[in-house]
Amino acid sequence: MTAETLPGPVVSYGRLIPVTVHFDDLDALGLLHNARYPVMVERAWSTLWQERGFRFEGDWEAAGDFCNAVKELRISYEAPVTKPGAYAVHLWLERLGNTGLTYGFRLCSADGAVTYAHGTRVLVRLDAATLRPTSWSERFRAAGRELLRSAD
Template identity: 80%
Template structure:
């Protein structure tokens, strides 16, 4: 492992103009045999960052009962991720999260796995979720409370 920072990642401003920057920690056991953050760990860390963000806003998440889970009774329809530069050491990082689209029963969120200050991007992507009815497992609308908080995370149109 080298002590130098990667030279190829895309640079971004340290304070995001939209969405939220959520701190995450890469542990030694998240690294693969080459000493790099394993590709499968990125989506897990993004998922944990989203869970933390929603918990901070009063949503409990899934606790064993799909009916009680409400907006957290949802399924992933699509996941896209591109890896920009390797993470080659444990430590403090961040996930920049935002919503690209907030529909009636679905949403698309964007993310960047980045340095703790948000300045360096290591991976980026998007994920599409569909809210499900706990009984029928068919698409159903997001709650108004969820939609109100979600609107705060929408990325402004360019």
Template identity: 80%
Template sequence: MTAEAPSAPVLSPGRLVPVTVHFDDLDALGLLHNARYPVLVERAWGELWEAYGHRYTGDWAAAGDACNAVKELRISYEAPVTRPGGYAVHLWLERLGRTGLTYGFRFCSADGATTYARGSRVLVRLDPATMRPAPWSEEFRTVGRGLLRSAQ
């Protein structure tokens, strides 16, 4: 695993990950459906961590740091997305704890200039045998520190 994700442009803080809004992501009014934002953010988060070598392939015991669960999700919608096409998700870490983390995100234009939605999500690392909180690996923490909004 490297400290730089090769496919995601560096922003301060975090990374900008490209995503695509498809026609069928829009609701009857022609707006990106509110439930699609978290899905697109999840895909961007997965792509970012996959670039660092962390992925879930269906085996909790082998998943390592990818064995985690969402504890909380907050999102606010700031401007409507009214057409399909290329956009981006700006991701960064707000907090990196021993067994949990909070990441921030912005759903934005492909260049990151326009924000359509913003939010945060809390994840908890799980032990695959007990499904109880477990510490992040030092390798994961090293990469995570590079995504932090500010030094802890």
């Protein structure tokens, strides 16, 4: 099978977002540095939300749903990334609450077949003036529901 006839990446839930590992992302051993994994995930989420019309442009008052904070980050490293190139981040929502959400992620091969790391991150939506939890907008919740992983 040639590259032209390979099927595209398929996931049964969430989205697969292409990312690139660059040479300078590797550590002295030639492995993707452990701190770069969450950065790749963050960039993939930014791409996904921008595709849906959500973006942060430097103004917290105007940021709306992008005014949020990380409450928890968990990551497990399964296999080393040993070279630069094309990879992907598989993203989905595990839970979408009133003021918080939990998303799942995998840093994987470009086709989604090989998992290098996986984890979850909990976000809390904040009011820009008080920095207290506040509700996600209905627009954001509608976009988020499309990414929810079903219980089955």
